[in-house]
Amino acid sequence: MDDMEKLKAMVVELGKNKSTFTRQILEFEKLQSEIAELQQRANFDPAARSKLDKLNDYMSREGNDAQRRFAEKMAKSETSLKKVGEQLNSLSVLQQGSPGKEVPAVNNTALKKLSRNFA
Numbered sequence: 576m577d578d579m580e581k582l583k584a585m586v587v588e589l590g591k592n593k594s595t596f597t598r599q600i601l602e603f604e605k606l607q608s609e610i611a612e613l614q615q616r617a618n619f620d621p622a623a624r625s626k627l628d629k630l631n632d633y634m635s636r637e638g639n640d641a642q643r644r645f646a647e648k649m650a651k652s653e654t655s656l657k658k659v660g661e662q663l664n665s666l667s668v669l670q671q672g673s674p675g676k677e678v679p680a681v682n683n684t685a686l687k688k689l690s691r692n693f694a
Contacts, residue, residue: 585662596652613626
């Protein structure tokens with residue numbers, strides 16, 4: 576039963592991480608669209624040109640380091656997810672291999688009694 580609790584905790588943690596990654600990806604895509612819009616307006620809008628120049632300066636100074644750290648975190652999360660997938664696969668193989676450890680299904684007779692239709 577301890578393995579089942581660990582599995583539940585892992586699934587909850589994966590759900591949290593998935594929502595965090597989804598939010599970050601959406602923010603990144605929004606940022607990319609804003610940059611594309613700035614690039615389109617930069618030829619005739621001096622404010623857009625100024626913002627784009629500031630962005631290029633940042634990327635040449637500190638942005639590459641931030642981008643590298645982000646790529647490292649994504650690679651680390653990918654390997655972690657692969658390990659979790661392998662562990663889940665091995666756990667399911669172990670569960671299938673030992674029929675004596677299966678949890679019996681609960682027979683819910685109270686629900687059957689309450690769901691009768693009286694006409």
